[in-house]
Amino acid sequence: MTEFLLELLDKGGYIGIFFLMMAENVFPPIPSEVIMGGAGLLVAKGQMTFGTVWFVATAGTVVGNLFWYWIGVRWSEEQLKRIIDRWGRWLTFEWDEFTKARNIFRKYGDGIVFALRFSPILRTIVSLPAGLAHMKLWRFCVFTFLGSGIWNAVLIFGGQALEPLVDRFEKLAGYGVVLFVLAGVAFYVYRVVTWKPVKAHEAEDNA
Numbered sequence: 001m002t003e004f005l006l007e008l009l010d011k012g013g014y015i016g017i018f019f020l021m022m023a024e025n026v027f028p029p030i031p032s033e034v035i036m037g038g039a040g041l042l043v044a045k046g047q048m049t050f051g052t053v054w055f056v057a058t059a060g061t062v063v064g065n066l067f068w069y070w071i072g073v074r075w076s077e078e079q080l081k082r083i084i085d086r087w088g089r090w091l092t093f094e095w096d097e098f099t100k101a102r103n104i105f106r107k108y109g110d111g112i113v114f115a116l117r118f119s120p121i122l123r124t125i126v127s128l129p130a131g132l133a134h135m136k137l138w139r140f141c142v143f144t145f146l147g148s149g150i151w152n153a154v155l156i157f158g159g160q161a162l163e164p165l166v167d168r169f170e171k172l173a174g175y176g177v178v179l180f181v182l183a184g185v186a187f188y189v190y191r192v193v194t195w196k197p198v199k200a201h202e203a204e205d206n207a
Contacts, residue, residue: 040159072131
């Protein structure tokens with residue numbers, strides 16, 4: 001499994017990493033940890049360079065988040081309610097998660113876009129209230145790039161550090177990758193099954 005992942009990333013190259021990271025931020029179930037960890041292994045093997053992987057991955061993250069920022073800019077909160085009510089289950093977006101991100105954004109301002117890049121759930125959702133608030137595009141891009149850049153660097157360094165262990169325990173490493181992917185799938189299924197429509201959250205708030 002490890003060899004398959006590395007071959008896939010190697011064949012896709014830097015462009016493939018860009019699109020994978022962009023997709024990861026549009027469709028949350030795709031795990032950035034696996035993508036960046038695998039890229040870190042390729043950096044350790046000398047098949048890719050750290051700086052280029054870091055830049056294209058972070059640029060892909062920014063572009064993926066711009067998708068949600070653009071939706072926030074174009075649509076009102078009422079329109080977002082209807083979209084989340086219809087598609088939120090499959091995107092694993094809960095209405096209360098959006099309102100939580102919105103309230104945090106309102107309380108702490110633009111800088112929270114940077115801080116929430118380290119939150120596994122809110123890092124993508126915060127792009128919506130940022131768009132709704134018409135946060136300046138350049139500030140959104142800068143804060144997203146900086147926060148995502150730190151996180152991606154940590155993951156790449158992690159992949160590099162694990163490279164000797166992966167080579168030594170290749171079979172176990174393969175099982176580890178499989179387990180990590182299965183855990184991501186299981187978490188996604190759990191989120192889909194336990195997802196609540198907008199009206200259910202509003203009823204809880206009014207209770």
